[in-house]
Amino acid sequence: xxxxxxRLLEPDDPVERTPVDRTQADRTQAExxxxxxxxxxxxxxxxxxxxxxxxxxxxxxxxxxGLGARLLAALPGMLSAALSLGLFVAFWYFATKYKLDFYIRxxxxxxxGEVWQNxxxxxxxxxxxxxxxxxxxxxxxxxxxxxxxxxxxxxxxGQYRPVRALLFPVFEVLRPIPAIAWVPMAIMLWxxxxxxxxxxxxxxxxxxxxxxxxxxxxxxxxxxxxxARCLGASESALLRQVILPASLPxxxxxxxxxxxxxxxxxxxxxxxxxxxxxxxxxxxxxxxIEYADIxxxxxxIGVLGLACSGAIRLVGNxxxxxxxxxxxxxx
Amino acid sequence: MTDLSTPTLATxxxxxxxxxxxxPATGHIRVEQLRVxxxxxxxxxxxxxxxxxxxKPGEFVSIIGPSGCGKSTLLNVVAGFVAPTAGSSTVDGxxxxxxxxxxxxxxxxxxxxxxxTVRKNVEFGLRQQGLPLSRRExxxxxxxxxxxxxxxxxxxxxxxxxxxxxxxxxVRALATSPQVLLMDEPFGALDAxxxxxxxxxxxxxxxxxxxxxxxxxxDIDESIYLSDRVYVMTARPGRIKAEIPxxxxxxxxxxxxxxxxxxxxxxxxxxxxxxxxxxxxGGELKDGGLEGFELSVGEKGVGDLL
Numbered sequence: 035x036x037x038x039x040x041r042l043l044e045p046d047d048p049v050e051r052t053p054v055d056r057t058q059a060d061r062t063q064a065e066x067x068x069x070x071x072x073x074x075x076x077x078x079x080x081x082x083x084x085x086x087x088x089x090x091x092x093x094x095x096x097x098x099x100g101l102g103a104r105l106l107a108a109l110p111g112m113l114s115a116a117l118s119l120g121l122f123v124a125f126w127y128f129a130t131k132y133k134l135d136f137y138i139r140x141x142x143x144x145x146x147g148e149v150w151q152n153x154x155x156x157x158x159x160x161x162x163x164x165x166x167x168x169x170x171x172x173x174x175x176x177x178x179x180x181x182x183x184x185x186x187x188x189x190x191x192g193q194y195r196p197v198r199a200l201l202f203p204v205f206e207v208l209r210p211i212p213a214i215a216w217v218p219m220a221i222m223l224w225x226x227x228x229x230x231x232x233x234x235x236x237x238x239x240x241x242x243x244x245x246x247x248x249x250x251x252x253x254x255x256x257x258x259x260x261x262a263r264c265l266g267a268s269e270s271a272l273l274r275q276v277i278l279p280a281s282l283p284x285x286x287x288x289x290x291x292x293x294x295x296x297x298x299x300x301x302x303x304x305x306x307x308x309x310x311x312x313x314x315x316x317x318x319x320x321x322x323i324e325y326a327d328i329x330x331x332x333x334x335i336g337v338l339g340l341a342c343s344g345a346i347r348l349v350g351n352x353x354x355x356x357x358x359x360x361x362x363x364x365x
Numbered sequence: 366m367t368d369l370s371t372p373t374l375a376t377x378x379x380x381x382x383x384x385x386x387x388x389p390a391t392g393h394i395r396v397e398q399l400r401v402x403x404x405x406x407x408x409x410x411x412x413x414x415x416x417x418x419x420x421k422p423g424e425f426v427s428i429i430g431p432s433g434c435g436k437s438t439l440l441n442v443v444a445g446f447v448a449p450t451a452g453s454s455t456v457d458g459x460x461x462x463x464x465x466x467x468x469x470x471x472x473x474x475x476x477x478x479x480x481x482t483v484r485k486n487v488e489f490g491l492r493q494q495g496l497p498l499s500r501r502e503x504x505x506x507x508x509x510x511x512x513x514x515x516x517x518x519x520x521x522x523x524x525x526x527x528x529x530x531x532x533x534x535x536v537r538a539l540a541t542s543p544q545v546l547l548m549d550e551p552f553g554a555l556d557a558x559x560x561x562x563x564x565x566x567x568x569x570x571x572x573x574x575x576x577x578x579x580x581x582x583x584d585i586d587e588s589i590y591l592s593d594r595v596y597v598m599t600a601r602p603g604r605i606k607a608e609i610p611x612x613x614x615x616x617x618x619x620x621x622x623x624x625x626x627x628x629x630x631x632x633x634x635x636x637x638x639x640x641x642x643x644x645x646x647g648g649e650l651k652d653g654g655l656e657g658f659e660l661s662v663g664e665k666g667v668g669d670l671l
Contacts, residue, residue: 223514260446261476265541266491275489279480356480356521 057344066108115171125215144326150334152326160316166334169300169312172228173342176235182290184240185278185285188247193277205244213299217306231303231311238299239292283357289321293346297339312338389414391457392444392544392577392658393421399452401438402407406609411602412576415452418596418605420577428579430594431642436581437549437601443579444470444547456545464531466490467501473550475530477522483533484509484518505540512536524625528559539570545577561619564590566619585634589627590617598603598639600644607637 045103053203079288089192123146124251128134130145156162213234220230254277304313401413413435420426424536428436443449445464454461455602456468464470477486484505491609512532522530531551539544551567554558564587571578581589588595589611597607613626637655 228551255474255476257472257474257476258478260444260464261470261472261478263446263464264444264466264468264470264487265537266493267489270495271493275492276478284479334611354480356523360479360523 069192110320124133142325148326149329153330156330163311165310165315168310169195170338172232172235172300172311173296177239177293180236180239180243180292181289184243188244188276189251189273192248194275210239214302217303227307227309234303235296235300239296242295243288243290246284249280250284251277252296255281266278282354289346290343293342301335388464392422393581394545394577396439396443397452399439399442399454400450401447404448410664414495414602416603420579422577423575424593425571425578425580425591426594427592429588429638430583430598430603431600431638433582434600435597436598440547440549440579440581444468465581467543469541469543469546471534471538471548471551473553477530477533479522481637482519482521483514486533487537489537489541490584505645508540527555528563530666531563532585535570539574542585545579548580550581556613565590574596585638586622586632589630595634599635600641609634
């Protein structure tokens with residue numbers, strides 16, 4: 035059925051004026067509630083006959099504040115963060131300066147100054163950037179494939195009992211095996227070192243993504259599924275337009291965890307079997323007694339990992355704008 | 366029973382009597398000798414037994430009964446979510462064996478898709494019919510405009526009050542032009558004031574869209590205020606205990622609740638239902654349960670007893 039009854043689209047049916055007028059009271063009351071929750075939105079609907087300008091509300095609410103005001107509000111947090119980091123570096127500095135030795139030994143640990151000097155030298159090294167780029171590429175491939183497969187299989191396993199019966203036992207057996215335990219097998223399994231490292235990275239992130247997607251599908255509110263079916267949703271539309279978006283918050287939890295595990299697996303794989311990559315760089319620095327470079331490798335790994343998690347959060351916020359209004363409603 | 370029982374006469378022949386309620390030829394719900402059993406063997410529960418109801422085209426019919434009496438089950442059979450164990454359920458002669466857009470449904474829980482804006486929620490059913498984006502956007506805006514919700518088309522459901530969410534829910538159910546609207550205690554979660562306004566809005570929409578409505582409630586006033594006919598269901602297993610025609614004139618205003626006719630109907634329904642409610646609570650009310658406490662308590666409150 036592709037048409038709507040003409041009666042649906044008659045704006046001025048002369049039936050029953052009174053109830054329409056009566057709804058006015060509720061409408062304005064309801065609008066006042068909504069308007070209170072949403073400062074700065076037009077709420078003029080008193081005349082449905084002349085549609086008011088569309089209101090754009092979807093943007094995250096805090097973004098409406100000025101940049102200056104937001105900086106000011108963030109100032110105490112930034113100060114305490116600087117203090118925390120400063121204390122850490124100061125401890126590092128004094129511990130290495132006085133060669134602190136109480137069970138843990140700072141004799142061979144590079145000082146912040148040495149690390150800084152080496153960092154300045156490395157910042158001119160093409161090789162160093164190549165190592166970073168290679169690690170990022172491995173993450174991109176491994177994590178990317180894990181994302182696609184994990185979400186797709188998670189949706190199918192979560193939604194369809196036969197798929198679950200067929201696939202889930204295998205995954206349950208494989209899941210407890212840490213990705214790093216796969217290193218020797220992966221080297222034999224895959225044609226090149228590169229593919230086996232990507233495979234290890236993939237394995238690390240695949241299971242968190244898969245399991246969280248399944249969990250997301252299982253926790254979809256059944257009333258939403260029933261509503262969708264009543265509105266004529268086909269099986270595939272249900273999966274794409276209801277199950278998937280309803281599971282997105284869980285999926286993104288899985289992606290965030292998966293990204294963390296992906297980095298753990300990648301660095302371990304690079305240290306064990308690799309050529310190139312930031313994990314390999316860090317291990318190589320140890321072998322070559324370039325101790326300051328170890329710290330640089332660690333810092334870079336930390337920063338890259340942070341950047342990847344941040345990227346996931348950004349994508350998540352962009353794909354799930356409704357969560358901003360949910361958080362707003364809770365306040 | 367009202368004059369709606371003769372839908373074929375509802376055309377120019379008697380315009381004065383039926384002007385604003387010209388009954389359409391479709392939307393005829395018929396449930397016959399319905400029996401629904403959940404579970405098997407020792408765990409089998411008889412939810413609905415030998416229930417027959419009918420909603421004629423354009424009619425507003427309520428089912429009222431104690432909680433757990435199977436009235437929602439009956440509605441779910443008509444919606445196509447539950448298969449009858451015996452008996453039949455049809456809409457316009459077609460068995461209701463699976464859910465579909467010809468039967469709009471409004472749920473007690475908020476069932477808007479939280480990731481879609483109000484307008485996209487309304488468009489959902491139209492999208493399933495394969496309508497192009499511009500067309501369904503225009504239709505959704507028209508409907509939201511009629512319901513006075515256009516200013517909120519870009520809001521997410523979580524930004525709306527409970528009453529507004531249910532209004533959007535009704536508009537969404539109407540968007541696919543269903544012949545019948547199935548409502549499962551749609552206002553049960555709303556406060557009394559909002560509820561009353563929502564009842565008026567619903568009456569208005571029903572008259573404009575000339576739908577058949579099957580409405581589930583446990584609120585006696587609500588069922589009288591809204592309906593042409595009220596079915597009273599018994600405690601589980603749910604049977605139809607009585608069929609009460611509501612011959613109150615329309616349009617009805619909230620003041621109608623103070624008229625003797627309304628009060629008489631209310632008394633009649635209350636008598637029918639309270640017996641069933643006691644039955645439904647059966648086991649919970651042994652040994653003085655109904656009195657609350659069998660003896661009165663003195664000045665110190667419960668402290669006197671202990």
